Amino acid sequence: MLGMFKKKKFVSLIAALCMFGASLPAARASAYGALSLTDSYKATYTASSGIFTCAASPTDFWQFFGSSTKTIRILKIYYENMNTSSASVYFDNIYLIRRSTANSGASVSDTVVPLDSNNPAATGSPGHYTANPTVGTTAGTI
16 A cells, blocks of 8 residues: 555656646746656667678778767677688687777778667768778777
């Protein structure tokens, strides 16, 4: 019974706050702030480089250019090393390197796919290199 009372009180409080925010005159509403309910949904995307051949002694082989309009958070990076030659050559040490200046060289752009068709177009751009680029300035290694 006590739990039910608390729920009703909480619902009443929310209703009172919604009515209070909506009933203030425009001049006073800005002084007290506005009450609005927003969706906490964040647009998410996926991209894949697919299978490609790196340079024989690769420097940077994958890149992600950020966005000038949005903060982009990379949630997961999946890397798989596959050798198609007869020699057993695998890259044991893979590093994530943050660069303060961009690499220069030809890169292949990867396709970015929104996970929801209502998402806006992606503003970040991933890509990979099949030949070593001239690397930019290192800002940090992860």
